[in-house]
Amino acid sequence: MAKIAILGFGTVGSGVLEVLRTNADKAARRAGQPVEVKYICDIRDFSSHPDAALFVKTLDPILNDPEVTAVVETIGGTKVAYPYVKAVLESGRHVATSNKELVATHGAELLALAREKGVCFLFEASVGGGTPVIxxxxxxxxxxxxxxxxxxxxxxxxxxxxxxxxxxxxxxxxxxxxxxxxxxxxxxxxxxxxxxxxxxxxxxxxxxxxxxxxxxxxxxxxxxxxxxxxxxxxxxxxxxxxxxxxxxxxxxxxxxxxxxxxxxxxxxxxxxxxxxxxxxxxxxxxxxxxxxxxxGAGKLPTASAVTADVLDALRNGGSIHESLFWTDSEPMEGVYEDASPADRYVRAEGGAAAVRAVFGDVEILDEADGEIAFALRGKSVAQTRALCEEAARQDVRVKNVLKWLTL
Amino acid sequence: MAKIAILGFGTVGSGVLEVLRTNADKAARRAGQPVEVKYICDIRDFSSHPDAALFVKTLDPILNDPEVTAVVETIGGTKVAYPYVKAVLESGRHVATSNKELVATHGAELLALAREKGVCFLFEASVGGGTPVIxxxxxxxxxxxxxxxxxxxxxxxxxxxxxxxxxxxxxxxxxxxxxxxxxxxxxxxxxxxxxxxxxxxxxxxxxxxxxxxxxxxxxxxxxxxxxxxxxxxxxxxxxxxxxxxxxxxxxxxxxxxxxxxxxxxxxxxxxxxxxxxxxxxxxxxxxxxxxxxxxGAGKLPTASAVTADVLDALRNGGSIHESLFWTDSEPMEGVYEDASPADRYVRAEGGAAAVRAVFGDVEILDEADGEIAFALRGKSVAQTRALCEEAARQDVRVKNVLKWLTL
CATH class of the missing domain: 3.30.360.10 (Dihydrodipicolinate Reductase; domain 2)
Known part of the structure; x- marks a missing residue:
């Protein structure tokens, strides 16, 4: 019997409890043993909840209970979730989370910590909700x-x-x-x-x-x-x-x-x-x-993915981070742009002549009600930006620019 | 260093060799160790192949080499593949295969054998080619x-x-x-x-x-x-x-x-x-x-999936078959039909009056050149079959029946 804790009893957290109870057989088969939720950590009052006995208000009782081997984090944000998840991993327990902000902000550090401690830090539910992607x-x-x-x-x-x-x-x-x-x-x-x-x-x-x-x-x-x-x-x-x-x-x-x-x-x-x-x-x-x-979202689909992760952790242990891993890096100045030329759709106020005076001999897609839409092909981000700035000076008001996705 | 053997050096088998060499770093990271192809088993003559030294004509040298821990089967069919795969699993080695006929015919038996021996029998490539499905x-x-x-x-x-x-x-x-x-x-x-x-x-x-x-x-x-x-x-x-x-x-x-x-x-x-x-x-x-x-197919996509399986086996060992498993069963008489009512499209030779005399007040979708297409709604397989037989007796020649997929 594996015992786990759920941190945060909101939409996804309560979904995990539901999924583990509804499909207990499937879960046990995948984890290689029955799985029981022993604690639910939430600062709110759940004293009239049918599972009131499971609720705790801090992480301590969970960390102090050697029976708990894995934790599901569904608090969201980073203020509480980050120190909690860190403490859980440091204590040598697995973590499965649906918290994309946590992973996008502290993923590298938490992966390294999990690897060091030989446990799992899994986050399939952070992208695509219930859909397997990661x-x-x-x-x-x-x-x-x-x-x-x-x-x-x-x-x-x-x-x-x-x-x-x-x-x-x-x-x-x-x-x-x-x-x-x-x-x-x-x-x-x-x-x-x-x-x-x-x-x-x-x-x-x-x-x-x-x-x-x-x-x-x-x-x-x-x-x-x-x-x-x-x-x-x-x-x-x-x-x-x-x-x-x-x-x-x-x-x-x-x-x-x-x-x-x-x-x-x-x-x-x-x-x-x-x-x-x-x-x-x-x-x-x-x-x-x-x-x-x-x-992509919803209580049960997301809960389904976090649950699959925690079952995976219980079955596999920590060796997973030989392949699911990335190194840390410092944030840089600016953003990562694609400098290669691309085709864009542009919608602007102005006539074809004014547009062509700025953008060259572009293909007009539509012209109606004082607005014009045209295809701007083979330009980089910087070139497009410069052209739009020039357009503003020439009284051609660009209202939207959308890149074409290449196949 | 993990050593593996490839059985059958056709399209997919040679693809596996190519993938493991091209992306050796990725493979090593996933397997937790570098992966080397030590043997290729094929009855054909590869004496002028650059890797001629790796070729063997029977399974014995592979079974006799304790260094080999996993085998890729890409022979196809069941005549040779079945006894070979069985022998490999019995010897306590993992098998990854792309052979759908083998899995569809002997899957339950081979899964049970793998589980008994604590090794993997994996077949992601048998469905969807390179696309992860299983x-x-x-x-x-x-x-x-x-x-x-x-x-x-x-x-x-x-x-x-x-x-x-x-x-x-x-x-x-x-x-x-x-x-x-x-x-x-x-x-x-x-x-x-x-x-x-x-x-x-x-x-x-x-x-x-x-x-x-x-x-x-x-x-x-x-x-x-x-x-x-x-x-x-x-x-x-x-x-x-x-x-x-x-x-x-x-x-x-x-x-x-x-x-x-x-x-x-x-x-x-x-x-x-x-x-x-x-x-x-x-x-x-x-x-x-x-x-x-x-x-869905192609040399390298399929090879990519078999390779991922063999890497998974090398990393995870046999515990995978707690969840990837099905029990054996005997073939039965007949086929598994869906008896529930469904909507169908029917194309037939004959006029609307003749069609309606047999099939009732159906919705005519098209009528041209002596042929008629209509929608037959809410009928079971058996009802549809009976109606088509009745139609034949009434000189309405049914040329095609296609079920509508429900969403």
């Missing part, structure tokens, strides 16, 4: 050198973009709907709509890809606030969908990564990923592209 | 009870159907093209086009799903020979694609599984899986649907 990346693609990862990793914004595309809703309408369904935070939805959540997730994927830690502050992240129904309709006419893409790739000048809304051609599997679904595509030198697709 | 199924979805699996698991027929849809090729033309590109066998392409390959793969997936062995002879398999360009065009007008689907699910009457061409609605991710790509969708009680997508 485990297949380091395990099933182990014979590959990975060169690129790209994905739709935020279900809330993907839901909003789907509503904007299918029902012609504007950003505000789609946001209100997402909030009313509980997909977006009501008070401050910026973690989703400004790409902060996706920024953390791409840091985790990039750290696996490149074998060293990438910090959120070094990743340019644009959300979907400036994506309009017009952009989506124009993209559609170009046989593309607008998706919030988190990407990381090896370029000639080194690693590059970002989060940005992009035009995804229909031929890409990512274009058909709708609603709250997530999908991550990984490119290996031997295997080519593989994609992992599933529901 | 490992995520038993590992990442470990907290889920799986209820259903459905997928496009044969790249050759998917390539042919894509050509038929996009370029209006007929079956014969698409087959010739697939043969000229090396996707289909030139002498006897029936393993692909008659669904035999997919039948073996769904047996493997169903065995994992239900925890007991399913034999190919108990699985109804239809290939794509009777799919015409007309069916594909009519499906398109119904907003669906024709795909060869291998499926297994828990029904009220027990397990059901089959391989058949189906109408896949565009809303399904499977509808967008084109060319030689494979995709497998798994439904878990907690997680919902997840899909694994990638190139």
């Amino acid at each position: 485990t297949p990346m380091y395990q099933c693609l182990a014979a590959n050198n990975l060169s690129e990862v790209r994905g739709i990793v935020n279900g809330t914004t993907n839901f909003m973009l789907t509503k904007m595309e299918r029902e012609g809703m504007d950003f505000e309408g789609a946001l209100k709907l997402a909030q009313s369904l509980g997909y977006a935070e009501t008070i401050d939805p910026s973690a989703d709509v400004d790409g902060i959540d996706a920024q953390r997730k791409i840091c985790i994927l990039a750290s696996i890809l490149f074998g060293r830690h990438f910090y959120p502050q070094n990743v340019a992240a644009r959300g979907i606030r400036d994506v309009s129904v017009k952009d989506i309709a124009l993209a559609r006419r170009q046989n593309a969908a607008v998706k919030l893409i988190a990407w990381a790739k090896q370029t000639e000048d080194g690693p590059a990564l970002a989060v940005e809304p992009m035009l995804v051609p229909r031929e890409s599997q990512l274009a058909g990923v709708d609603d709250v679904f997530n999908a991550v595509m990984v490119r290996g030198d031997i295997l080519g592209d593989v994609m992992f697709y599933g529901k | 490992t995520p199924m038993y590992q990442c979805l470990a907290a889920n009870n799986l209820s259903e699996v459905r997928g496009i698991v044969n790249g050759t027929t998917n390539f042919m159907l894509t050509k038929m849809e996009r370029e209006g090729m007929d079956f014969e033309g698409a087959l010739k093209l697939a043969q000229s590109l090396g996707y289909a066998e030139t002498i006897d392409p029936s393993a692909d086009v008659d669904g035999i390959d997919a039948q073996r793969k769904i047996c493997i997936l169903a065995s994992i799903l239900f925890g007991r062995h399913f034999y190919p002879q108990n699985v109804a398999a239809r290939g794509i020979r009777d799919v015409s360009v007309k069916d594909i065009a009519l499906a398109r007008r119904q907003n669906a694609a024709v795909k060869l689907i291998a499926w297994a699910k828990q029904t009220e009457d027990g397990p059901a599984l089959a391989v058949e061409p189906m109408l896949v609605p565009r809303e399904s991710q499977l509808a967008g899986v084109d060319d030689v790509f494979n995709a497998v969708m798994v439904r878990g009680d907690i997680l919902g649907d997840v899909m694994f997508y990638g190139k």
